[in-house]
Amino acid sequence: MRSKRAENGELQKPSKTKRKKEAMAAQRLGEALVVLSAQQLDKMGIPEELHEAIVAVRQMHQRGARRRQMQYIGALMRTIDISLIQRNIEKVTAQRHEETRRFRQVELWRDELTAGDERRLSWIMETFPDIDREALDKMVGAVTEAKGVPERRRSKKALFRFLRGLIE
16 A cells, blocks of 8 residues: 655545555455465465465364454455565466366367367377377277266276377
């Protein structure tokens, strides 16, 4: 929260509404930190006290205690510069979106291949020239020839892992 200079040169405090909005934004950012994995949280570069508060809230199950701890995290967030943390969370969010996009893309490829889409098969062969065509054909065949639901599910997962390995 920064103070502004009035026209007469005196410092003005930010309005109460602005302070509340900034406090709520800091608390929401703290909530975003709580849902990160331990590895992602370690990469955030946050103060130790805030890190400990986040770890503590993950172990709380009572609603009131969890709410108070989240308010405490929000208070801690207001005492630090949150711009770096915001950028890091945006980066993590972008990575998560990209992973989700790739996951859905591979699911689509798998479904198209098992439906017999020759265009998708030729596209995959052109895009990934080092692919083992025989293994791909065998996996697609296993999915289409599977008799039971569990067998079909296992075959689809194996095909998915094979296709995902192409883009990773």
